[in-house]
Amino acid sequence: MEVRDLVKVYPGGVRGVDGLSFKVFAGEIYGLVGPNGSGKTTTLRIIATLLKPSGGYVRVLGLDPVTEAVKVRELIAYLPEEAGAYRDLTGLDFIRFFLRARFSGRKLEEAVEEATRIADLGPDIRRPVRGYSKGMKRLLALSVVLASRPKLFILDEPTSGLDVERSLRIRNLIREYARSFGATVLLSSHNMLEVEYLCDRVGIIYRGRLVAEGVPEELRARYSARNLEEVFVRAVGG
Amino acid sequence: MVVLKSPAFIVGILLLVVYFGVLGRAIGVATEQVAREAMESYIGVVNEDLNHVTRRLLLLANATLGGRLAEVPTVEEGLRAFPAVLLVPGGFGETLLRNSTVYVYGYASLDSISPAQSSRVQLVYSVVRVLEELGRALVAAERGVNLSEISRTLVPRVEIRVGGRVVDFGALSSLQLSTMMFTYMVGLLGILALMYSAQSVATEKEEKAFEMLLTLPISRTTIAVAKVVGAAVLSVIMVVAYFAGFSFIFASVRPPVETGPAGAEGSRTVVITASVWDLLQFLGSEGTALLLLSLGLMLLFSGSLGLLIGSLASDTRVAGAIAGPIGAALYISLLAFQFVGIPLNPLSSLLGASVYGLPFAIFVSYVLGVKTIAVQATGLATAVTLLTVLAVVRVFKSERILIGFSMRRRRSRPTS
Numbered sequence: 001m002e003v004r005d006l007v008k009v010y011p012g013g014v015r016g017v018d019g020l021s022f023k024v025f026a027g028e029i030y031g032l033v034g035p036n037g038s039g040k041t042t043t044l045r046i047i048a049t050l051l052k053p054s055g056g057y058v059r060v061l062g063l064d065p066v067t068e069a070v071k072v073r074e075l076i077a078y079l080p081e082e083a084g085a086y087r088d089l090t091g092l093d094f095i096r097f098f099l100r101a102r103f104s105g106r107k108l109e110e111a112v113e114e115a116t117r118i119a120d121l122g123p124d125i126r127r128p129v130r131g132y133s134k135g136m137k138r139l140l141a142l143s144v145v146l147a148s149r150p151k152l153f154i155l156d157e158p159t160s161g162l163d164v165e166r167s168l169r170i171r172n173l174i175r176e177y178a179r180s181f182g183a184t185v186l187l188s189s190h191n192m193l194e195v196e197y198l199c200d201r202v203g204i205i206y207r208g209r210l211v212a213e214g215v216p217e218e219l220r221a222r223y224s225a226r227n228l229e230e231v232f233v234r235a236v237g238g
Numbered sequence: 239m240v241v242l243k244s245p246a247f248i249v250g251i252l253l254l255v256v257y258f259g260v261l262g263r264a265i266g267v268a269t270e271q272v273a274r275e276a277m278e279s280y281i282g283v284v285n286e287d288l289n290h291v292t293r294r295l296l297l298l299a300n301a302t303l304g305g306r307l308a309e310v311p312t313v314e315e316g317l318r319a320f321p322a323v324l325l326v327p328g329g330f331g332e333t334l335l336r337n338s339t340v341y342v343y344g345y346a347s348l349d350s351i352s353p354a355q356s357s358r359v360q361l362v363y364s365v366v367r368v369l370e371e372l373g374r375a376l377v378a379a380e381r382g383v384n385l386s387e388i389s390r391t392l393v394p395r396v397e398i399r400v401g402g403r404v405v406d407f408g409a410l411s412s413l414q415l416s417t418m419m420f421t422y423m424v425g426l427l428g429i430l431a432l433m434y435s436a437q438s439v440a441t442e443k444e445e446k447a448f449e450m451l452l453t454l455p456i457s458r459t460t461i462a463v464a465k466v467v468g469a470a471v472l473s474v475i476m477v478v479a480y481f482a483g484f485s486f487i488f489a490s491v492r493p494p495v496e497t498g499p500a501g502a503e504g505s506r507t508v509v510i511t512a513s514v515w516d517l518l519q520f521l522g523s524e525g526t527a528l529l530l531l532s533l534g535l536m537l538l539f540s541g542s543l544g545l546l547i548g549s550l551a552s553d554t555r556v557a558g559a560i561a562g563p564i565g566a567a568l569y570i571s572l573l574a575f576q577f578v579g580i581p582l583n584p585l586s587s588l589l590g591a592s593v594y595g596l597p598f599a600i601f602v603s604y605v606l607g608v609k610t611i612a613v614q615a616t617g618l619a620t621a622v623t624l625l626t627v628l629a630v631v632r633v634f635k636s637e638r639i640l641i642g643f644s645m646r647r648r649r650s651r652p653t654s
Contacts (some may be wrong), residue, residue, distance in 0.1 A: 010641065011641070045449075045640075048449075048453050049452075049453060050449060050452055050453065050637065050640055051637045051640065051641075052636075052637055070455055070456070070457055073453055073454060073455040073456075074455040076453065077453070078449070078450065078453040079450075080446065080449040080450060082446045083446055083447070083449070083450055084445045084446025084447050085445065085446075085447055086441075086442075086445055086447055087445055098450065098451075098454065101454040101455060101456055102454070102455065141450065144450070145450075
């Protein structure tokens with residue numbers, strides 16, 4: 001996946017992304033980190049075919065997300081930052097509704113079973129979503145994304161709203177799915193600890209531009225930092 | 239309080255005020271025109287009776303009505319010149335003098351079936367009432383008796399011509415009631431489809447499921463079509479339920495209407511009924527097919543318009559604040575269109591196409607035998623619907639569906 005000189009200008013003239021370039025190689029877990037308003041979600045939304053770039057070059061598994069959007073969507077699964085679920089459906093119905101767009105017959109049943117296992121909501125999976133906590137909804141959405149088995153996972157703050165135990169479990173699942181199925185993962189996070197734990201490479205984004213990129217250990221060494229938080233502060237000149 | 243601060247709510251209210259201001263003025267002018275026509279119209283009179291009492295009666299009636307009675311040689315010629323004609327048959331005066339039941343024949347020609355146009359029928363009945371009162375006084379004077387000894391014996395037999403058809407008062411009233419019920423159901427169908435489709439997108443945005451849905455390997459057009467079809471199916475189910483409820487309530491309510499002096503010989507009682515079947519019989523197979531097409535078009539138009547609103551709205555509150563007034567405006571326009579019964583022409587058919595009035599326009603044009611208007615209205619409605627569908631597809635394929643349409647200037651940098 002390649003992003004080159006990506007620019008996104010919103011109506012009103014606000015620049016969401018301003019000349020961003022990075023590459024994600026097949027099978028790796030790449031983390032985009034940066035403060036609020038730095039352009040992480042905008043970048044992920046462009047790659048996920050939701051927004052159109054104002055300028056620059058984007059290729060997702062060799063495909064143009066603007067002109068070949070449906071083909072790109074067949075290869076990706078996207079978890080938005082604030083993913084929710086239909087209030088009146090049960091958790092199980094929600095899983096089936098989304099997975100039906102990708103699978104049918106026996107494969108659909110297997111995928112539903114897999115998502116149910118990932119969500120791990122016990123008997124609550126058969127209850128309407130309106131009674132779910134934020135963490136339960138997050139798990140439900142993530143279970144659908146993981147069980148979709150795409151070539152590229154695009155995860156915006158995957159553990160946002162989850163408690164420590166569930167966050168750890170989700171990180172392990174992401175790593176497991178990336179390794180076992182050879183999938184590529186592009187994720188964004190505020191949580192530097194999470195990024196260090198999960199990602200093969202990290203891109204630090206600030207005001208719509210990439211200010212540093214590399215393997216976490218390399219970055220720490222390059223900026224003489226103890227952790228990624230210090231790397232970030234030094235990279236943006238703080 | 240929070241809703242009151244929503245720009246969409248405020249704009250919705252302003253739109254309604256402006257819209258109804260314009261609509262109210264248009265209805266006022268049209269109703270005034272119809273009322274003036276009814277009040278000032280000349281009525282043709284075919285007098286087949288040479289009796290001096292009849293001649294005196296007509297002279298008196300003409301003076302009482304401000305000279306609005308005009309003698310014409312035949313009913314047909316009279317209807318070509320005037321909206322209503324009265325035929326006084328031979329032997330009228332003689333029978334009147336005997337204080338026996340006497341018939342007078344009225345003819346009204348309508349170019350619409352709207353309640354406003356029915357004033358022409360009422361005009362005939364009013365003239366008959368004038369003739370009756372004057373006739374009693376005249377007979378009392380001729381016979382030298384007290385007025386109270388003269389009974390009410392005048393029975394009107396009114397024939398109403400709607401387009402090429404001849405109907406009686408009961409049939410016309412039934413037709414109007416059936417059309418009103420049908421139009422009510424059609425309007426309800428449109429509003430429900432509009433609201434359901436607007437809510438379908440807005441709810442998904444609010445429940446934060448929309449972005450995931452848009453990244454599924456399904457084309458945006460397919461998603462839009464699915465939503466419009468879903469809204470149409472839901473609204474049909476709801477309207478069928480409403481219709482069943484109405485049928486249950488009104489099954490036993492068939493108020494009889496007297497068309498002559500109570501208890502008089504020859505007085506008839508008509509039963510007014512509402513029946514979709516009667517409407518379809520008027521239309522025939524070709525008209526029924528066109529009517530079904532119009533219902534499909536209306537569902538597609540409403541669903542697409544709702545989807546457009548839901549796509550540009552950020553949540554259900556904004557969608558409701560915009561879709562509500564638009565739905566109400568469309569529905570009330572439909573009722574106004576039906577009440578005023580603007581004579582059908584290409585301009586009114588355009589109004590019909592844009593205000594849910596197509597089924598009504600088709601029905602009236604078939605009743606009146608002016609089928610070209612039905613075709614023109616359908617063509618215009620199809621064009622309006624296609625434009626709405628194209629607008630929806632365009633919005634669905636654009637990122638506006640996600641970032642919405644903000645009424646305020648964006649002041650801060652969006653979420654990363």
